[in-house]
Amino acid sequence: MNFLMTFRVAYRALARNKMRSALTMLGIIIGVAAVIAMVSVGQGAQASIQDQISSMGTNMLMVGAGSMNTGGVRSGTGTTSTNTFTVEDIEAIKRECPSVALASPSVRAGAQIVFGNQNWNTSIQGVNEDIPKIRKWNIQSGEFISDGDVRTAARVAVLGQTIVDNLFPGIDPVGQMIRVRELPFRVIGVMAKRGQDSGGRDQDDVVFAPYSTVQKKLLSITHIQFSYVSAISPNATYTAETQITELLRQRHKLGPNQENDFWVRNMTDVAETADETNRIMTILLASIASVSLLVGGIGIMNIMLVSVTERTREIGIRMAIGARSSVVRTQFLIESIVLSVTGGMLGILIGVLLSVLIPKMLGWPTLVSITSIIGSVLFSAAVGIFFGYYPARKAAALDPIDALRYE
Amino acid sequence: MAETTTVTTNVAKATQTDAVDAPVVIELDHIHKIYRMGDIEVHALRGVTLKVRQGEFVAIMGASGSGKSTTMNIIGCLDRPTRGSYFLDGQDVSQFSKDDRADVRNRKIGFVFQGFNLLSRTSAIENVELPMLYAGLPLAERQRRSMAALTAVGLAGREQNHPNQLSGGQQQRVAIARALVNQPALILADEPTGNLDSRTSVEVMEIFQRLNHEQGITLILVTHEHDIAEYAKRVIVFKDGKINQDYPIHHRRDAAEELKHWPETQDEEDDES
Numbered sequence: 001m002n003f004l005m006t007f008r009v010a011y012r013a014l015a016r017n018k019m020r021s022a023l024t025m026l027g028i029i030i031g032v033a034a035v036i037a038m039v040s041v042g043q044g045a046q047a048s049i050q051d052q053i054s055s056m057g058t059n060m061l062m063v064g065a066g067s068m069n070t071g072g073v074r075s076g077t078g079t080t081s082t083n084t085f086t087v088e089d090i091e092a093i094k095r096e097c098p099s100v101a102l103a104s105p106s107v108r109a110g111a112q113i114v115f116g117n118q119n120w121n122t123s124i125q126g127v128n129e130d131i132p133k134i135r136k137w138n139i140q141s142g143e144f145i146s147d148g149d150v151r152t153a154a155r156v157a158v159l160g161q162t163i164v165d166n167l168f169p170g171i172d173p174v175g176q177m178i179r180v181r182e183l184p185f186r187v188i189g190v191m192a193k194r195g196q197d198s199g200g201r202d203q204d205d206v207v208f209a210p211y212s213t214v215q216k217k218l219l220s221i222t223h224i225q226f227s228y229v230s231a232i233s234p235n236a237t238y239t240a241e242t243q244i245t246e247l248l249r250q251r252h253k254l255g256p257n258q259e260n261d262f263w264v265r266n267m268t269d270v271a272e273t274a275d276e277t278n279r280i281m282t283i284l285l286a287s288i289a290s291v292s293l294l295v296g297g298i299g300i301m302n303i304m305l306v307s308v309t310e311r312t313r314e315i316g317i318r319m320a321i322g323a324r325s326s327v328v329r330t331q332f333l334i335e336s337i338v339l340s341v342t343g344g345m346l347g348i349l350i351g352v353l354l355s356v357l358i359p360k361m362l363g364w365p366t367l368v369s370i371t372s373i374i375g376s377v378l379f380s381a382a383v384g385i386f387f388g389y390y391p392a393r394k395a396a397a398l399d400p401i402d403a404l405r406y407e
Numbered sequence: 408m409a410e411t412t413t414v415t416t417n418v419a420k421a422t423q424t425d426a427v428d429a430p431v432v433i434e435l436d437h438i439h440k441i442y443r444m445g446d447i448e449v450h451a452l453r454g455v456t457l458k459v460r461q462g463e464f465v466a467i468m469g470a471s472g473s474g475k476s477t478t479m480n481i482i483g484c485l486d487r488p489t490r491g492s493y494f495l496d497g498q499d500v501s502q503f504s505k506d507d508r509a510d511v512r513n514r515k516i517g518f519v520f521q522g523f524n525l526l527s528r529t530s531a532i533e534n535v536e537l538p539m540l541y542a543g544l545p546l547a548e549r550q551r552r553s554m555a556a557l558t559a560v561g562l563a564g565r566e567q568n569h570p571n572q573l574s575g576g577q578q579q580r581v582a583i584a585r586a587l588v589n590q591p592a593l594i595l596a597d598e599p600t601g602n603l604d605s606r607t608s609v610e611v612m613e614i615f616q617r618l619n620h621e622q623g624i625t626l627i628l629v630t631h632e633h634d635i636a637e638y639a640k641r642v643i644v645f646k647d648g649k650i651n652q653d654y655p656i657h658h659r660r661d662a663a664e665e666l667k668h669w670p671e672t673q674d675e676e677d678d679e680s
Contacts (some may be wrong), residue, residue, distance in 0.1 A: 192451055318537070320485065321518060321538045327541065
């Protein structure tokens with residue numbers, strides 16, 4: 001009695017009860033399909049966030065004015081409670097931190113911009129010429145702010161796509177004049193479309209201008225709020241962070257017990273946090289889906305137990321004519337494995353189909369991973385073995401004399 | 408009258424040959440079987456000693472509780488004796504493990520039961536193939552031998568029918584084919600005619616007599632009907648866990664001869680509906 005023969009016997013036994021076998025399989029089918037679809041949704045989200053973060057540049061750091069609370073949870077973006085952070089600090093960072101490649105000051109002013117009879121409320125971001133390199137953000141047409149524009153505090157502006165769409169429908173904005181707080185600015189370039197950031201904000205709703213212009217003409221301040229820094233490589237972000245922190249503490253003359261009056265955020269950290277959040281979400285989704293797989297497994301055990309009782313006489317006949325206990329056990333075990341693995345295969349098919357349909361119907365990105373497919377196959381086989389073992393052992397333990405007498 | 412005499416003479420001759428020359432197939436030596444039900448011990452067998460030679464056709468009789476079923480279970484290697492030894496085909500099988508007994512049942516014993524005990528929703532030929540499946544024979548061999556066995560019991564052409572499409576007599580013949588197919592040393596028939604009408608019973612006995620006579624197969628038949636026991640060559644009567652009587656049949660019934668004079672009944676196939 002080899003394995004193939006036992007397999008055939010088990011297969012025939014299942015084929016004799018098609019409806020029941022199909023219904024038993026349904027539990028596993030739904031379970032596996034749910035796991036695959038859920039994991040693909042989770043991983044799709046993870047991949048798209050990864051994409052956005054790496055497009056921002058994983059070697060980017062942000063330095064801002066203001067203190068962070070203990071634990072560093074509160075994001076200090078845009079905090080203007082201190083005016084100790086200056087352009088000189090940025091110059092010092094570029095000069096004295098060996099892990100820093102580029103740095104740009106940043107000041108923001110909310111303003112209404114007017115073109116012809118149209119207007120639009122947005123934020124004017126004062127930066128220097130290095131922003132396209134630091135933020136890995138290309139110019140679509142025209143050119144970006146130059147070193148000279150910064151030095152002379154020129155009234156020039158580079159527009160984000162949202163501004164172009166709203167104020168310049170069908171018009172080439174380069175060379176046009178816009179008014180910001182009654183001051184005329186010449187449009188010298190347009191940024192490439194960037195889309196939403198990981199927080200859902202529209203990154204294209206922005207106007208870039210030289211920081212010196214924004215400081216003097218729009219805000220009348222001498223400090224800066226914020227800075228974009230680029231490390232020499234993605235691996236250098238942590239050393240850059242340390243170097244910047246030490247330098248700024250020294251420059252701001254902070255004693256050993258004083259808190260920082262600035263904060264440094266590392267995009268690698270941000271990427272890792274987002275990654276971790278998503279991983280937890282994926283695990284959560286998968287474990288909820290696994291519950292249905294577990295329920296499916298219990299369904300198999302239930303049916304196999306009923307089947308053993310119902311087929312007591314058959315088991316008796318098989319034993320009387322020479323089936324060893326182990327052969328009977330293997331037969332029932334194979335029956336439950338065939339049920340669970342066949343269910344698993346069908347579940348994979350449906351799960352993959354769902355992963356293809358979800359982006360089309362709900363607009364969520366999905367990513368089917370080979371790991372989740374292999375995992376589901378192994379898991380459903382394990383379910384078959386685990387939940388089939390007890391009924392199979394029960395069948396094998398029957399005494400042929402009693403089993404033959406069973407009515 | 409002349410016919411009967413001839414038959415008797417033949418049978419008597421055969422019995423004589425069995426007794427003297429043929430090798431011993433079954434040898435029970437002081438078999439005891441004690442069941443424990445809680446604190447109560449039930450002494451089912453109290454020293455059964457028995458020899459059956461190859462080619463014998465033995466009918467075992469006795470009231471219920473006489474120990475005949477227990478003896479059948481032990482002879483059939485479904486159960487083990489508490490004490491005593493049992494040689495089957497020269498091998499002491501009395502203390503065999505569960506798996507070894509399964510192998511012995513598979514290779515040396517063919518079972519025919521009162522309730523036919525065929526697998527439902529399984530074709531006749533697949534039922535007959537089953538013992539060979541557990542013996543690990545290849546498919547072609549299994550099919551060839553199954554067809555031969557079904558032909559021997561007169562069921563050629565019915566091999567694809569499922570048990571519920573066959574009459575009781577036909578089902579019992581499938582069971583006989585299944586019992587035959589591994590060429591066992593003996594066939595154990597436990598009340599094989601218990602669920603059959605009298606003509607079908609005679610048909611089944613005809614098959615047994617033919618197998619016994621033509622192929623020399625050793626047969627042990629458990630029955631409580633005297634007229635069925637008369638188709639055998641030897642009768643053993645159990646009483647209170649012991650063999651009470653053991654005698655040869657002198658005026659043996661000949662099933663083939665009786666069937667010749669039996670009025671034709673309606674076709675068997677209608678029985679089941």
